[in-house]
Amino acid sequence: MRRVRVGAVLAAxxxxxxxxxxxxxxxxxxxxxxxxxxGMQFLYGSAEAAALDHQAYNALVDAVRxxxxxxxxxxxxxxDRISAVLRPGATLDQPMMIPCGDRPRAVVFDVDETLxxxxxxxxxxxxxxxxxxxxxxWADWERTGADRVEAIPGAIAAVTALRRMGxxxxxxxxxxxxxxxxxxxxxxxAGLGPAKHGETLWLKGDLGSGSGKDSRRSAIAARYCVVAMxxxxxxxxxxxxxxTPQQRRAAASSPAIHGxxxxxxxxxxxxxxxxxxxxxLDDVFPADKRWTPTAGDK
Amino acid sequence: MRRVRVGAVLAAxxxxxxxxxxxxxxxxxxxxxxxxxxGMQFLYGSAEAAALDHQAYNALVDAVRxxxxxxxxxxxxxxDRISAVLRPGATLDQPMMIPCGDRPRAVVFDVDETLxxxxxxxxxxxxxxxxxxxxxxWADWERTGADRVEAIPGAIAAVTALRRMGxxxxxxxxxxxxxxxxxxxxxxxAGLGPAKHGETLWLKGDLGSGSGKDSRRSAIAARYCVVAMxxxxxxxxxxxxxxTPQQRRAAASSPAIHGxxxxxxxxxxxxxxxxxxxxxLDDVFPADKRWTPTAGDK
Numbered sequence: 001m002r003r004v005r006v007g008a009v010l011a012a013x014x015x016x017x018x019x020x021x022x023x024x025x026x027x028x029x030x031x032x033x034x035x036x037x038x039g040m041q042f043l044y045g046s047a048e049a050a051a052l053d054h055q056a057y058n059a060l061v062d063a064v065r066x067x068x069x070x071x072x073x074x075x076x077x078x079x080d081r082i083s084a085v086l087r088p089g090a091t092l093d094q095p096m097m098i099p100c101g102d103r104p105r106a107v108v109f110d111v112d113e114t115l116x117x118x119x120x121x122x123x124x125x126x127x128x129x130x131x132x133x134x135x136x137x138w139a140d141w142e143r144t145g146a147d148r149v150e151a152i153p154g155a156i157a158a159v160t161a162l163r164r165m166g167x168x169x170x171x172x173x174x175x176x177x178x179x180x181x182x183x184x185x186x187x188x189x190a191g192l193g194p195a196k197h198g199e200t201l202w203l204k205g206d207l208g209s210g211s212g213k214d215s216r217r218s219a220i221a222a223r224y225c226v227v228a229m230x231x232x233x234x235x236x237x238x239x240x241x242x243x244t245p246q247q248r249r250a251a252a253s254s255p256a257i258h259g260x261x262x263x264x265x266x267x268x269x270x271x272x273x274x275x276x277x278x279x280x281l282d283d284v285f286p287a288d289k290r291w292t293p294t295a296g297d298k
Numbered sequence: 299m300r301r302v303r304v305g306a307v308l309a310a311x312x313x314x315x316x317x318x319x320x321x322x323x324x325x326x327x328x329x330x331x332x333x334x335x336x337g338m339q340f341l342y343g344s345a346e347a348a349a350l351d352h353q354a355y356n357a358l359v360d361a362v363r364x365x366x367x368x369x370x371x372x373x374x375x376x377x378d379r380i381s382a383v384l385r386p387g388a389t390l391d392q393p394m395m396i397p398c399g400d401r402p403r404a405v406v407f408d409v410d411e412t413l414x415x416x417x418x419x420x421x422x423x424x425x426x427x428x429x430x431x432x433x434x435x436w437a438d439w440e441r442t443g444a445d446r447v448e449a450i451p452g453a454i455a456a457v458t459a460l461r462r463m464g465x466x467x468x469x470x471x472x473x474x475x476x477x478x479x480x481x482x483x484x485x486x487x488a489g490l491g492p493a494k495h496g497e498t499l500w501l502k503g504d505l506g507s508g509s510g511k512d513s514r515r516s517a518i519a520a521r522y523c524v525v526a527m528x529x530x531x532x533x534x535x536x537x538x539x540x541x542t543p544q545q546r547r548a549a550a551s552s553p554a555i556h557g558x559x560x561x562x563x564x565x566x567x568x569x570x571x572x573x574x575x576x577x578x579l580d581d582v583f584p585a586d587k588r589w590t591p592t593a594g595d596k
Contacts, residue, residue, distance in 0.1 A: 277336045
């Protein structure tokens with residue numbers, strides 16, 4: 001998914017930290033030319049992120065394959081099959097899932113930084129340190145960047161394996177419905193297609209629901225038995241994850257939720273933008289876990 | 299694991315970017331007081347990282363449980379059981395594993411940012427933006443920080459489940475052998491113990507091998523059938539991952555390796571320090587994927 005670019009806000013803060021000194025004649029760059037923010041080094045350039053990506057997709061495909069084999073062995077009893085989509089009225093304490101009935105199977109994926117790496121856009125961002133995020137530039141990217149994206153490591157093999165198993169791949173993204181044809185093209189170009197708006201591609205604006213994805217998820221779950229979901233933001237799984245960083249983090253680890261990760265809900269790493277990049281020292285570091293060097297080099 | 303802190307180097311670069319302007323009387327802070335670097339917000343404060351952690355540990359425990367059930371059903375045929383540790387002479391193109399024989403089962407974990415969050419040390423680091431990494435400060439932390447760490451979300455449940463299955467939990471970390479008792483205490487304090495140096499805890503210096511972990515892995519695999527490994531750096535799986543960021547990333551995704559992630563080798567996210575945080579624009583962004591805004595807000 002894509003929301004406000006917290007990293008850029010931080011970068012702007014750092015820049016103003018420099019400009020605030022009284023007699024500087026030229027604002028120095030926040031990151032030296034050619035330097036890349038650590039989060040981008042990790043996500044777009046590292047072997048460790050690629051390993052995390054393969055891990056998520058291997059685990060997802062294995063889980064779906066086991067489920068299909070188990071349901072085949074236990075043929076007939078479709079009544080107790082459940083979707084990976086929360087039912088209306090569910091809570092994070094009682095995450096009741098939508099029953100599947102005998103609907104055809106699907107896996108629902110977010111797109112940006114879940115299946116697609118937005119290399120072109122992020123390169124331009126890295127090349128302009130300190131520049132604020134602009135919705136208009138992202139919209140431009142949606143319309144003109146289709147050939148400057150790349151599939152996440154492992155994603156092509158995963159969607160191919162799912163389709164061979166007879167599982168429909170459905171895309172649920174906050175890219176704009178106005179740019180549907182361009183997003184279909186981007187997904188195709190990356191080797192992840194087909195994506196067809198109104199059938200297997202759901203976009204922001206489709207159900208007038210803003211950035212929340214629950215209404216689109218419900219519509220998808222009315223047509224399909226959603227056996228798994230994949231995303232890089234918790235909003236790709238439920239709109240119920242809200243509140244402070246600590247509240248969201250506690251919810252992800254809560255007794256009713258923690259067992260879903262890697263079994264029904266599959267997470268891709270994204271330390272570049274999104275809801276994960278929030279919080280000051282008091283939010284991120286518990287008061288009872290702080291430490292000060294005791295000697296020598298403080 | 300823990301190596302040179304690339305993030306701090308970048309921060310120092312940014313700081314010097316400010317200092318280099320001629321008439322500044324005081325070096326401004328790189329990050330405003332109370333701000334936290336995005337990588338730390340992600341790893342220590344976000345729900346998304348907690349979900350990735352649970353995902354890795356759920357997948358690991360599930361894989362080990364299935365393997366044990368499968369081996370129990372197929373009793374007797376121990377000769378074809380293989381370890382998750384590469385055998386001497388293996389390559390990343392031909393990643394032959396060590397045979398298990400009938401040795402008792404173990405899972406080998408790295409410690410820092412794999413099982414333990416070093417909250418105290420990282421808080422102190424976040425509170426001193428721009429300060430360079432110092433080996434002496436980390437050594438101080440090893441000796442005095444045992445009660446300022448926290449288990450990674452899902453880690454306690456995972457090691458508990460493994461031990462209940464009769465699987466030994468072995469720690470292989472680059473913390474110093476000189477501080478063994480303190481690291482045993484830190485692991486205990488986090489609820490992940492027991493760890494006993496020379497038996498289930500292997501440290502830098504134990505086999506005179508420097509930061510490479512292959513010699514310790516071989517020694518562990520001589521005693522145990524290693525059914526899975528967990529780490530946040532690719533060096534936690536094999537010392538063979540080397541070279542440029544692109545070479546390492548390609549190796550992680552190569553045909554012989556990509557199927558290991560989430561099945562034998564389990565990765566925890568760490569965008570705060572380590573080998574993942576390397577590379578300039580040319581390393582991170584392929585030349586044919588660059589993009590420039592076409593209109594409006596560039």
